[in-house]
Amino acid sequence: xxxRFLFPHHLKYLxxxxxxxxxxxxxxxxxxxxxxxxxxxxxHNFRDLTGTIxxxxxxxxxxxxxxxxxxxxxxxxxxxxxxxxxxALIFNILALAISVLFLNIVPLLTFLVSLPFLGVLFFxxxxxxxxxxxxLNINVF
Amino acid sequence: MKxxxxxxxxxxxxxxxxxxxxxxxxxxxxxxxxxxRYVPSTVLALKIAKVFGxxxxxxxxxxxxx
Numbered sequence: 001x002x003x004r005f006l007f008p009h010h011l012k013y014l015x016x017x018x019x020x021x022x023x024x025x026x027x028x029x030x031x032x033x034x035x036x037x038x039x040x041x042x043x044h045n046f047r048d049l050t051g052t053i054x055x056x057x058x059x060x061x062x063x064x065x066x067x068x069x070x071x072x073x074x075x076x077x078x079x080x081x082x083x084x085x086x087x088a089l090i091f092n093i094l095a096l097a098i099s100v101l102f103l104n105i106v107p108l109l110t111f112l113v114s115l116p117f118l119g120v121l122f123f124x125x126x127x128x129x130x131x132x133x134x135x136l137n138i139n140v141f
Numbered sequence: 142m143k144x145x146x147x148x149x150x151x152x153x154x155x156x157x158x159x160x161x162x163x164x165x166x167x168x169x170x171x172x173x174x175x176x177x178r179y180v181p182s183t184v185l186a187l188k189i190a191k192v193f194g195x196x197x198x199x200x201x202x203x204x205x206x207x
Contacts, residue, residue: 074166076179134169137176 007068015064033114062120080130088123149193164188
């Protein structure tokens with residue numbers, strides 16, 4: 001079964017390298033998603049592209065990890081992928097509802113800009129966990 | 142849904158990896174189908190039946206709970 005909407009398998013490692021590089025960079029630059037947004041928004045005033053570039057790199061790294069083909073991408077892997085994306089959507093909606101209930105405007109906005117990234121991160125962790133459990137013959141399907 | 146893949150494999154003297162190679166999936170997928178943890182698509186079920194030279198119904202059977 002062909003899935004046309006995935007990156008080639010080896011790009012996953014590029015994604016991991018990119019995120020490791022960004023984690024390394026975070027030792028030198030103040031580094032959180034909301035902070036990067038702030039920098040990105042200030043581009044027009046200060047001509048500082050750091051925020052925009054770093055934000056795009058985070059998006060690229062996460063996307064490469066989440067949406068790269070597995071070594072053998074068959075229908076079982078596809079079913080795990082779709083299960084994880086459903087759970088990621090549920091996670092996002094619940095997180096949104098809880099944050100709207102409990103957070104004030106400033107922390108709410110700070111959280112909301114990070115939410116799409118958290119969703120992708122949740123997807124990656126959930127999908128990897130399902131793969132691992134299936135390898136260990138544990139029935140969660 | 143239950144299946145007789147394990148028996149059929151034993152008759153044909155195939156390992157899970159051999160069968161996986163013949164139907165272009167991973168060994169892990171064959172393992173999950175064999176242990177009733179994943180229900181294959183019709184295409185994959187037909188491919189499995191073809192490998193064993195049998196009808197799909199001889200390999201996959203419905204259970205009362207289905």
